[in-house]
Amino acid sequence: xxxxxxxxxxxxxxxxxxxxxxxxxxxxxxxxxxxxxxxxxxxxxxxxxxxxxxxxxxxxxxxxxxxxxxxxxxxxx
Numbered sequence: 001x002x003x004x005x006x007x008x009x010x011x012x013x014x015x016x017x018x019x020x021x022x023x024x025x026x027x028x029x030x031x032x033x034x035x036x037x038x039x040x041x042x043x044x045x046x047x048x049x050x051x052x053x054x055x056x057x058x059x060x061x062x063x064x065x066x067x068x069x070x071x072x073x074x075x076x077x
Contacts, residue, residue, distance in 0.1 A: 026056075 016036065017029045027035070039045050
């Protein structure tokens with residue numbers, strides 16, 4: 001990729017990241033870049049969005065369980 005194309009790609013990513021922030025997606029620039037690359041590679045965007053939502057739900061569930069376990073340990077001590 002030449003310098004001009006790289007600069008244009010970075011500017012496009014910056015713009016998409018700003019839109020992502022306005023929409024409060026919670027996606028950082030690196031994650032957004034990966035998701036864009038996956039879409040450009042032919043991954044269905046709706047399926048990808050569903051996977052991201054499911055991963056977030058699972059992460060929240062695990063975090064909640066971990067917090068409950070730590071609270072239970074603290075109350076025993």
